[in-house]
Amino acid sequence: MPDRPAKTAKSQRTRAAILKAAQELFAEQGYERATLRDIAARAAIDPAMVIRYFGSKEGLFARATAFDLKLPDLTAVPTDDIGATLVAHFVDVWEGSLSNGSLISLLRAAASSDDAANAIRMIFGGQVVPMLARVVPPMELPMRAGLVATQIMGLAVTRYILKVPPVVAMDRAQLVKLLGPTMQRYVVGKL
Amino acid sequence: MPDRPAKTAKSQRTRAAILKAAQELFAEQGYERATLRDIAARAAIDPAMVIRYFGSKEGLFARATAFDLKLPDLTAVPTDDIGATLVAHFVDVWEGSLSNGSLISLLRAAASSDDAANAIRMIFGGQVVPMLARVVPPMELPMRAGLVATQIMGLAVTRYILKVPPVVAMDRAQLVKLLGPTMQRYVVGKL
DNA sequence: CGCATATGTCAACGTTCGTTGACTTATGGG
């Protein structure tokens, strides 16, 4: 039973407040440790409201982690720039300048939830693979998409979850320079 | 207050049984979802025994995730084989032929626990970085170690946690061939 | 203005968790 109230203008503001608080706490603590009471407290409302708005904790999580990677059209970027473009784009996605920080929530949750892991697989299958399909021969598509996944998810895990110091210390330009060639090879290079 | 009983021979068998059950369940479900009751049930003993043996759930987790990566001496492998050697070694570690599967437990737990994330950082600082230090100039050491971390952790996450199909489908030889060059560049290549 | 309806509050529920203490049973050295 998803969602209930969404009629007036004020309700949509509190609804947005709940979503924002949920995204923050899910991203910081993962699904289990982020409690409805904490989320409600951050949104300055009653825990019961969260249930009234989103039906359940799982329903809230589903809404809080729905998003769009806004991936670029690779046929529009010079072949030699594909790797750098992708690294830069994903850093932007995770840093929150594109979308919100909810991919980190999903990643955290995926560590202990098959549903969340499946959600990430769906995102890859529905967004990353189609993007690559435009510049990669079909036969190599699954393998190259998988390789891209290993490097992109590895960056996310070490930088935003494990917080490995040298990875955290790198800025956007460094990441593009260092990881770009890897991504380039995984997408269009010799394997 | 760590550990208590470890006197007789039979006690060490049940102690080992608890540890094994804990490693399995922590690896399968992560720290929060793996309950002491489930662990005790799998070990066929009383939940109270887990506390008597390991003091607390956190104590058990600390014991269940202590391990040695058994990293090779890189000065003993041909420079051109370093990347392939490392990829093969880490696959073995995760697959469980070396050590046990407890690195996956730690990785899962790190998604929602700063302590677990810190434990992984300690492992990298205490085992991976010293290994690389023997073949990498000190100035480049942190950066190269960080890059290695992104690719290694990315492989672990996509293959053993997210279970991205094409990554799961690759066998050891394929992984070595595909990821080896990346690792090679991160350790000794031009950046 | 009046009142139906949406929004928000409050207290409590049932469950599950980690943990504890008192108890019973098995073990092995003197």
Place this chain on the structure above:
DNA sequence: CCCATAAGTCAACGAACGTTGACATATGCG
């Protein structure tokens, strides 16, 4: 063989969780 000591059992605890229903308040259309 005895009995101190260890291993193992059992029931219960307090706390925290997601969720619920009854109730109070605010909103906005007629």
